[in-house]
Amino acid sequence: MGPLLLGLVTQWTGSQRIGITTVLAFFSIGGVLLSGVNEKRGIALAKRQE
Known part of the structure; x- marks a missing residue:
């Protein structure tokens, strides 16, 4: 679940920092x-x- 949300948030925001x-x-x-x-x-x- 964590990696999925990390990927989705990173994709939505364009920032890996926010995704993490x-x-x-x-x-x-x-x-x-x-x-x-x-x-x-x-x-x-x-x-x-x-």
């Missing part, structure tokens, strides 16, 4: 989502399901 912001946005959103993960709880859940 879509990839940076995906990384930022992913970081925010991952920051909410409770790692200790996930490890405990995985051990219980073994």
Whole structure:
């Protein structure tokens, strides 16, 4: 999805700098989502399901 949006935005704007912001946005959103993960709880859940 990232490469597709990068290509589309680059094509629409004519600027690769603006196009790469879509990839940076995906990384930022992913970081925010991952920051909410409770790692200790996930490890405990995985051990219980073994």
